Amino acid sequence: MGLSLKVPGAFLLVFIHLVWIGNFCPAYSQQKDPKADLSPIHTAIPLLTIAPDARSSGMGDNGLTSEPDVFSQYWNPAKYPFCTAPSGIGLSYTPWLRKWMNDMALISFSSYFHPDRSGQQAIGCSVRYFNLGEIRGMEDETGGERPSLYPYELAIDISYSRRLSPSFSLGMTFRYLRSDMGIHITEEVSPANGFSIDLAGYGEKYILHQGVESLWNWGFNISDIGTRISYDGGKTYQFLPAMLRLGTGFLYPLNRDNRLGLYFGIHKYLVPSLPVYTGTTSGEKALYEEKLDKYNRMSSLKGVITSFSDAPGGFREELKELIFSAGTEYSYDQRLFFRAGYYHENKFKGNRQYLTVGAGILFKGIQADVSYLVSTVRDNPLDQTLRFSLSLDIQGIKEWLY
Numbered sequence: 001m002g003l004s005l006k007v008p009g010a011f012l013l014v015f016i017h018l019v020w021i022g023n024f025c026p027a028y029s030q031q032k033d034p035k036a037d038l039s040p041i042h043t044a045i046p047l048l049t050i051a052p053d054a055r056s057s058g059m060g061d062n063g064l065t066s067e068p069d070v071f072s073q074y075w076n077p078a079k080y081p082f083c084t085a086p087s088g089i090g091l092s093y094t095p096w097l098r099k100w101m102n103d104m105a106l107i108s109f110s111s112y113f114h115p116d117r118s119g120q121q122a123i124g125c126s127v128r129y130f131n132l133g134e135i136r137g138m139e140d141e142t143g144g145e146r147p148s149l150y151p152y153e154l155a156i157d158i159s160y161s162r163r164l165s166p167s168f169s170l171g172m173t174f175r176y177l178r179s180d181m182g183i184h185i186t187e188e189v190s191p192a193n194g195f196s197i198d199l200a201g202y203g204e205k206y207i208l209h210q211g212v213e214s215l216w217n218w219g220f221n222i223s224d225i226g227t228r229i230s231y232d233g234g235k236t237y238q239f240l241p242a243m244l245r246l247g248t249g250f251l252y253p254l255n256r257d258n259r260l261g262l263y264f265g266i267h268k269y270l271v272p273s274l275p276v277y278t279g280t281t282s283g284e285k286a287l288y289e290e291k292l293d294k295y296n297r298m299s300s301l302k303g304v305i306t307s308f309s310d311a312p313g314g315f316r317e318e319l320k321e322l323i324f325s326a327g328t329e330y331s332y333d334q335r336l337f338f339r340a341g342y343y344h345e346n347k348f349k350g351n352r353q354y355l356t357v358g359a360g361i362l363f364k365g366i367q368a369d370v371s372y373l374v375s376t377v378r379d380n381p382l383d384q385t386l387r388f389s390l391s392l393d394i395q396g397i398k399e400w401l402y
Contacts, residue, residue: 039276039312040350041269041321044192044229044238045179047130047153052108053092054389058358058371059327060341062263064247065202065219066329070391073110073126075245076219077159078171078202080112080122085365087113090391096130097381103133121162124173128155154178159198167205173198177240179229189231196226196240215251220244225270228300237296239303242270257333263341267323270304273311320346327356335362339371353377365396 043049053071056063063075070090072079089111096104112124132151154177161171175198180191204217222244228237247265254260275291277284298306311317327341337360345352358371368390375383 038348039273039317040348041241041271042238042274043241043269043271045153045155045177045194045240047106047128047155047179048177048196048224049241049243050094050096050106050130051387052094052106052110052126052128053090054358054369054371054387055329055337055339055360056327057373057387058339058341058356058360058369059263059329060325060343060356062247062249062265062325062327062341064221064245064263064265065217065249066261066263066327067251068202070110070112071108071389073112073124073157073159073173074108074128076171076200076202076221077122077124077173077198078161078169078200078219078221080124080159080161080171081114081119081163081169082202082204083112083114083119083122085393085395086117086119087111087394088391089394090389092387092389094385094387096385098386099384100381101133104131106130119163121160122171124159124161126155126157130154149181151181153180157198161200168201168203171198171200171202173200173223175224175226177226177229179231181231190233192229192231194227194229194240196224196242198223198225209252212253214253216249217251218248220246222270225304226300239271239300242300242304242307244268244270259331259334261329261331263327263329265325267325268307268321270307272298272303272306276312320349322346323352337361337369347377351377351380352382354380354382365393367391367393 051057051061051063052074053063055069055071056066056075059066063071065076068079068083070088071092090109092108094106096106106128108126108128110124110126112122114122130153132153135149135151155175157173157175159171159173161169163169175196177194177196178191181189198221200219200221202217202219204215206213207216224240224242226240228239230237245265245267247263249261249263251259251261272295275288275295277288308318311321324344325341327339329337329339331337339358341356343352343354343356354373354375356371356373358369360367360369371387373382373385
């Protein structure tokens with residue numbers, strides 16, 4: 001189902017990124033705190049910020065330090081050498097903003113394999129395709145109808161990871177990006193292409209807790225450090241949603257058949273703050289334009305460094321940029337899984353605050369997972385988001401068949 005619009009091309013471009021994709025602040029509809037201003041982090045290609053798999057999203061978007069699986073490519077590719085299966089493939093499907101429309105969806109394919117029997121190294125790859133639906137019925141300046149738009153976003157990446165010790169590994173991901181609004185809305189608007197890299201680490205250690213051997217793990221991922229994105233031939237630029245993720249987890253066996261995993265993460269965008277114009281005089285306007293020009297010319301690496309100290313409200317506002325997530329996973333006989341989690345982003349920085357639940361079943365090397373999101377703030381378009389994932393342990397399926 002499409003949407004009929006009669007709007008200028010420039011406005012349409014903004015509309016797609018801020019409304020259709022859902023990368024905006026629901027806090028706009030709530031009462032504003034007089035002591036603080038809305039100042040979300042502005043980034044391009046929101047596809048990169050969406051959790052693609054049902055397992056991790058069922059735990060409050062916690063996949064950084066959870067047990068390694070085929071979908072580790074997005075969260076932490078350094079987990080792949082710790083996968084017990086030598087290879088695997090996975091497919092996820094997420095209907096997007098179903099409360100508003102029915103033709104938007106995120107489709108994700110992931111795969112990995114161990115090139116040698118030692119399992120000391122791994123190669124992973126993934127493809128994510130974000131279908132933004134159809135936009136039809138636009139009229140040009142003469143009153144005629146323009147062709148429909150079919151915007152989409154695409155990410156294709158490959159990773160290499162290796163154990164540096166029995167308990168720690170590093171991984172690196174190389175990614176190609178494309179964001180296409182369907183057709184040229186104007187001569188000055190064109191598809192955007194880019195590249196980025198991730199650097200990740202993962203460690204685990206078995207420890208004795210109350211006489212039971214438990215697994216403690218930790219990890220980090222510095223993701224999407226890369227080129228800036230431009231839709232107008234280089235006149236203006238947007239930063240990729242570079243992010244620093246830190247996390248830890250604890251897997252505790254309750255008894256022979258029952259296990260409980262607890263996971264916690266802290267995340268921060270490594271993106272500079274967009275200058276905000278609050279003045280009224282010509283001098284203040286000139287200063288704002290100077291800051292905006294400096295922002296547009298800033299390199300990605302400098303933006304990463306600047307992101308730790310450029311919040312308009314100083315250090316207190318920098319703390320508001322921290323995002324927290326917590327999740328748990330209960331498993332029975334490593335075949336039935338039940339999950340829950342919570343994700344919290346400051347209401348002035350994006351206001352993504354929600355509870356998640358999920359479940360999964362594993363049978364003969366085939367695992368199916370589903371998750372459901374319940375917003376804890378009003379007017380959140382992400383509310384009631386469902387995700388579905390299917391993963392295959394290739395070796396396990398071969399042993400079952402033969």
